[in-house]
Amino acid sequence: MKKHLTRATKDYLKAIYALSVNGLSASTNDLAKRLNIAAASVTGMIKRLAQTNPPLVDYRKHHGVTLTPTGEQAALEIIRHHRLLETYLHDSLGFSWDEVHEEAERLEHVISEKFEARIDKVLGHPTHDPHGDPIPDLNLVMPQKASTRLSTLRPPQEAIIERVNDEDGNLLRYLQEKSLVPGSKLKIRAHSPFDGNLTLEINGEEIILGPAVTHHIFIKEA
Amino acid sequence: MKKHLTRATKDYLKAIYALSVNGLSASTNDLAKRLNIAAASVTGMIKRLAQTNPPLVDYRKHHGVTLTPTGEQAALEIIRHHRLLETYLHDSLGFSWDEVHEEAERLEHVISEKFEARIDKVLGHPTHDPHGDPIPDLNLVMPQKASTRLSTLRPPQEAIIERVNDEDGNLLRYLQEKSLVPGSKLKIRAHSPFDGNLTLEINGEEIILGPAVTHHIFIKEA
DNA sequence: ATACACTTTTAGCCTAACCTAAATTTTATT
């Protein structure tokens, strides 16, 4: 019996998934901020999610929520939709990488399994979306995500960009202009302990980035 | 100021458009049947649609509804989305013509103008969807629709199928099997005044169709 | 240990869109 989840429910599950990185539980406040909803509304909704059958989340008052296995499967299904769609919009329909997130955010809730299968096939079963985020496979297994932030590197380290945060279109446009895209190789030249600025070399050019940028770029050591 | 219309609102506008063929107004009952909703709910919703600013429908108690120009534009925008999507799903993603309606029904509400423009371009600005229904152009002008039903023909008339009703997947699968698709040429061989059956020749073969089928096929004279 | 600042929950309200049952209006039939 496959339940129909509402759009709001799916949005909560995705948000809880995103905020539960290291087995931590997601707090009411953080969820409220991420979803642009009042904290009180989040409390109410979480209670409902905890009382579905089967329950989608585990909830203890004042101690945040985590996903149950059922809830996590549902979240992964939506994330798979989202990232396949981003890839499809980018690769097959010519959307720029700063446009795909918003469009996928709406489409992910309504596409059928058939649609998912078709674009997955057309794309040749991609493993990463245009921002470098891994796409859960058909069995909804999420590959490991790069978690080292560029902001943590110090000279003279080198690295390759693996992925970037996909939620801020302005940031993405800026990154693209500077070739700060997945796959790019870079060297750290200097670090300012005062403002956290990093001077780095990329494509033979030298650029200086503040923490507001470097915090959103994830790398693997070269 | 472009208003955001809810999904329910869009569904009502589409249904009213479909039922208002000859300048007639759509009745509460017919809307209820088409939308699978209780008649009382339709009355309530229609009242709300008539009180938006600008109003989307004209409503007189006990006399049905018609779309205002604003409402009609909105309906045509959705229908354009729907038919472009059907065409895209069919031509570019390999959906069969009996599957596209259901999928488009969900997608039509969430795609952006950008998405619309992209698939329109990829398809080469198509004028008809896979069932032969005309696609409103960018200015939302709806081309004339064929309105002669196959059921009205008598021997020895000949005709070409222009479009078929797209809502019943089972019917569509049957029609495809018999090559009863837009563009096919056929000749009427016989008509039974008792049961309305038509005997016709298509592709050199002779087949007999009842009114439940011929009523849903629209033709132009050959 | 007390006090203040956050965070979270409770309580009470709201809206969109549905529902059923009962009342009313329109239409069709004699």
Add this chain to the structure above:
DNA sequence: AATAAAATTTAGGTTAGGCTAAAAGTGTAT
């Protein structure tokens, strides 16, 4: 023209998912 049948509207209720304001819990710093 009266009445029966059908269509429509009213009245009152439900659910999901929001909101604000106030209460209560948690944590931190003195």
